[in-house]
Amino acid sequence: MNTSPPRALIAEDEPLLALALQQLLGQLWPQLHIEARVADGISAVQQALTRLPDLLFLDIRMPGQTGLEAAAEIADAWPEEQALPAIVFVTAYDQYALAAFEACAMDYVLKPVQAARLGQTVQRLQQWWQQRQPAQGTDLAMQNHRQLERLLGLQQQLLGQVPAALQIIQASVGNQIHMVRVQDISYLEAADKYLRVLTASQEYLIRTPLKDLLPQLDAREFWQIHRGTVVRAQAIASAQRDESGRLSLLLRDRPEKLAVSRLYATRFKAM
Amino acid sequence: MFAPAPLLRHAGITVAACLLIAAALTALGQGLWDVNLAYSLAIGLISWLSIDLLRLRWRESDQIPWPRGLRGMAVVPLGIAAGLVLGNPLGGLYVQQFHPELPAAGRPSLWLPFAITMATSIAMSWGFYVVGKSRHLQMQAEQAQRQAAEARLSLLQAQLEPHMLFNTLANLRVLIASDAPRAEQMLDHLIAYLRATLAGSRNGTHSLASEFALLTDYLALMQIRMGDRLTYSLTLPADLAGLPVPPLLLQPLVENSIRHGLEPQLAGGHIAVQAGMLDDSHLLLSVHDNGLGLPELPGQPPSGSGFGLQQIRERLASRYGSAARFDLTADSAGGTWACIALPLKPQP
Numbered sequence: 001m002n003t004s005p006p007r008a009l010i011a012e013d014e015p016l017l018a019l020a021l022q023q024l025l026g027q028l029w030p031q032l033h034i035e036a037r038v039a040d041g042i043s044a045v046q047q048a049l050t051r052l053p054d055l056l057f058l059d060i061r062m063p064g065q066t067g068l069e070a071a072a073e074i075a076d077a078w079p080e081e082q083a084l085p086a087i088v089f090v091t092a093y094d095q096y097a098l099a100a101f102e103a104c105a106m107d108y109v110l111k112p113v114q115a116a117r118l119g120q121t122v123q124r125l126q127q128w129w130q131q132r133q134p135a136q137g138t139d140l141a142m143q144n145h146r147q148l149e150r151l152l153g154l155q156q157q158l159l160g161q162v163p164a165a166l167q168i169i170q171a172s173v174g175n176q177i178h179m180v181r182v183q184d185i186s187y188l189e190a191a192d193k194y195l196r197v198l199t200a201s202q203e204y205l206i207r208t209p210l211k212d213l214l215p216q217l218d219a220r221e222f223w224q225i226h227r228g229t230v231v232r233a234q235a236i237a238s239a240q241r242d243e244s245g246r247l248s249l250l251l252r253d254r255p256e257k258l259a260v261s262r263l264y265a266t267r268f269k270a271m
Numbered sequence: 272m273f274a275p276a277p278l279l280r281h282a283g284i285t286v287a288a289c290l291l292i293a294a295a296l297t298a299l300g301q302g303l304w305d306v307n308l309a310y311s312l313a314i315g316l317i318s319w320l321s322i323d324l325l326r327l328r329w330r331e332s333d334q335i336p337w338p339r340g341l342r343g344m345a346v347v348p349l350g351i352a353a354g355l356v357l358g359n360p361l362g363g364l365y366v367q368q369f370h371p372e373l374p375a376a377g378r379p380s381l382w383l384p385f386a387i388t389m390a391t392s393i394a395m396s397w398g399f400y401v402v403g404k405s406r407h408l409q410m411q412a413e414q415a416q417r418q419a420a421e422a423r424l425s426l427l428q429a430q431l432e433p434h435m436l437f438n439t440l441a442n443l444r445v446l447i448a449s450d451a452p453r454a455e456q457m458l459d460h461l462i463a464y465l466r467a468t469l470a471g472s473r474n475g476t477h478s479l480a481s482e483f484a485l486l487t488d489y490l491a492l493m494q495i496r497m498g499d500r501l502t503y504s505l506t507l508p509a510d511l512a513g514l515p516v517p518p519l520l521l522q523p524l525v526e527n528s529i530r531h532g533l534e535p536q537l538a539g540g541h542i543a544v545q546a547g548m549l550d551d552s553h554l555l556l557s558v559h560d561n562g563l564g565l566p567e568l569p570g571q572p573p574s575g576s577g578f579g580l581q582q583i584r585e586r587l588a589s590r591y592g593s594a595a596r597f598d599l600t601a602d603s604a605g606g607t608w609a610c611i612a613l614p615l616k617p618q619p
Contacts, residue, residue: 013534014438015498020445040537061434063537092437112441 006129007035008055011044011070012090013062021057021090021113028115028122041065048074053085054132055125057109060091068097068158069211075151076227076261080245083140084147086128088121100157104150149266155224159215166216169197171204180204182217186235186254190228200253223267225249225260239268281323281399282316288391289315301383306370310362311387317361318354318392322346337400351392355385431468432530442496457495460488467519476515479546479554483507486525486544493529500539501529507546514554516613517586523579524558524609532562532607540606554613561606565599587611 008025012018018037025032032055036047042064048056056074058067065073071087078084089108091097101108107121132143169180180197189196190210197204206213214222214230224230237250239260247260247268260268292315293308301307325346329338337343366373439461446454467485483505490503525542533540540561549555580599587595594614602608 013500014442014496016442016445016495017438020441020449042537061534063535063539092441093433111437112444 005031005033006054006125007033007051008057009035009044009048009051009053009085010037010057011039011041011062011067012037012057012059013039014059015039017059017111017113024113024115024118025057025122028119029126039063041067041070044070045073045077048085049077052079052082054083054129056085056087058087058089060089060094060097067091068155071151072155072263073227075148075263078262080144080262081140083132084144086125086147087151088125096158100154103157104153106150106154145266148263152263152266156219159219166213169204169206169213171197171206173204178202178204182221183232185222185232186251187229187231187256187258188213188222189230198254223264225258225264225267227261229258231258277403278323281319284399285315285319285395286312288395292387292391296383296387303370303373306362306366306373309365310358313361313365314354314358314388315391317358318350318388319395321353322350322392322396325349336403347393347396350396351388354388354392358388431465432526438496439492446495453495457492460491463488464492468522470518475518477518478512479507479514479516480512482516482518482521483512483544483546485519485522489522489525490542497533497539501533501542502540503542503544505544511546511548511554514615516554516556517590520583520586520611521556521558523583524611527579528558528560528562528607528609532560532564536563549612552615554615556611556613558609559602559606561602561604564605565601565607583611587613 010018010021012021018039022034022037025034035051035053038044038047040063044056044058044062044067045065048070056071058071060067062070067089071089075084087106089097089101089106090111090113091108092111098108107124109118109121167182169182169185171178171180180199180202184199186198186200188210189198191205193207193209194205195208195210195213197206210228210230214224217230221233222230223233223236231249231251235251235253237252239247239249241247247265249258249260251258289311290308293304293311296302296307296311297304326337329342329346330336331339338346439457443454443457443461446457464485467488486505490501490505494501494503521544525544528542533542543557543559545555545557545559547555547557580597584597587597591614596610596612598608598610600608600610
């Protein structure tokens with residue numbers, strides 16, 4: 001059994017709603033300790049990674065970055081020897097996100113939060129908390145793996161909503177516009193305000209942020225492998241794991257070795 | 272483009288009409304059945320083909336496949352002439368080939384085919400024209416209805432953004448238990464805001480004071496939600512309060528400022544709405560925020576805002592013509608300026 005009480009973090013930008021969620025959780029689950037309340041997506045990541053709570057309640061629309069983006073960043077940077085936190089998303093109205101949650105069996109709560117509905121979530125979380133304690137060693141790795149897979153699934157569900165259409169990337173070079181065919185791209189890498197587009201022999205800089213470009217690319221062809229890296233699946237030669245368990249990719253037409261972050265590493269397994 | 276489907280349909284109807292005419296003539300004792308049919312088909316098909324091809328060649332547009340003016344009036348007579356001039360000899364050829372025994376007098380006389388061709392061609396052309404036109408009008412009406420319904424829906428959705436509505440209700444729900452008087456206040460603002468938005472009337476005018484009252488309701492709602500992150504000021508000189516403005520003109524601008532400027536910004540920010548005189552004959556309305564500012568790429572507004580801005584431009588253009596101006600500019604310190612200049616007197 002767990003000896004210490006579970007600890008939670010609430011990320012919600014509207015002060016009244018954050019307070020109310022904390023109070024309601026206090027009634028429904030008195031043992032739960034709300035460790036911190038934050039009001040934006042950036043502090044959510046910072047606080048989660050310093051406090052390492054067991055539970056995360058994330059609003060989807062927040063200043064800084066969305067709850068979904070925050071969740072991906074937290075999962076990526078979470079220490080490997082620790083079990084990942086359970087994530088519950090809180091949202092007022094996001095049609096696409098709702099369908100995605102249902103598909104991935106991630107829990108979510110709709111605003112206005114109602115006690116009965118939150119009660120069901122709390123029950124589910126309590127069960128999860130009971131079962132979590134014995135998890136050690138391989139079990140822990142297994143559990144984390146499963147949770148990462150769900151989070152990745154959620155992300156792909158959400159990206160899959162927009163029909164992929166982009167065939168050509170228009171990149172300006174001096175006073176010319178180069179038309180880069182997507183099938184010539186090896187990988188895309190976010191760099192500050194720019195996005196680097198790399199083909200076998202060329203490198204271009206475009207100003208469209210990766211998160212805006214990604215939904216326009218065919219998700220079966222372009223795989224995200226890191227928060228700031230997307231690689232064309234056919235350009236990958238092999239994936240290899242080093243002694244510390246970190247996964248990296250070798251490319252067919254380029255010398256670089258690309259690091260795969262934890263969240264996306266679940267995608268690489270032998271058939 | 273050339274559409275084979277209506278052409279084939281017309282051809283079929285023409286053949287059917289020719290059969291009927293031949294049958295009618297035979298029944299009336301006017302010559303042999305097959306001779307009548309040969310004349311009828313030769314004249315009928317040639318008339319039809321020339322009319323249909325001429326009308327398509329000279330058509331006014333793809334939607335209205337009939338020529339304008341003189342050409343429109345010439346199509347049917349030309350078709351009839353072609354049918355008679357080319358069709359009659361063809362009929363004669365048929366008789367020579369298959370009924371050489373018939374004397375010249377036994378052949379159908381010339382006035383009868385002429386009258387029949389005239390009557391049928393005019394009737395059929397008229398019929399095709401009327402049917403085509405009514406089909407076209409019906410399609411147009413359906414399309415217009417669909418567009419109107421879509422426009423109404425997206426307008427309503429743009430203003431009653433579900434995310435805003437549910438978050439407001441969530442706040443209200445919390446306040447009911449914790450701070451009943453404030454909940455009541457918030458509910459009053461929500462009611463006033465919903466009433467103004469759902470009234471849906473984009474026609475006519477209301478006073479500048481009513482427009483500012485609506486903005487007050489909206490901003491008060493948003494302030495309860497955003498807490499310290501939102502501050503605002505509304506400046507309306509007393510002598511301008513009664514001036515007429517189109518309803519809900521400023522509201523989308525304030526909403527854009529909050530949604531795209533202040534809400535995504537960590538620190539929140541300030542919105543200033545101001546009314547003043549630009550010169551003797553023009554009113555200047557402005558919405559200024561110190562939020563995130565315009566998106567980097569012009570022409571690619573964040574989703575949702577494009578519709579609102581487009582709508583403002585269209586409404587101003589239809590009411591004031593070129594006398595009104597709408598500018599959206601980036602503030603040098605970050606943030607956005609939206610300015611509307613209106614003539615005091617609507618254009619005639």
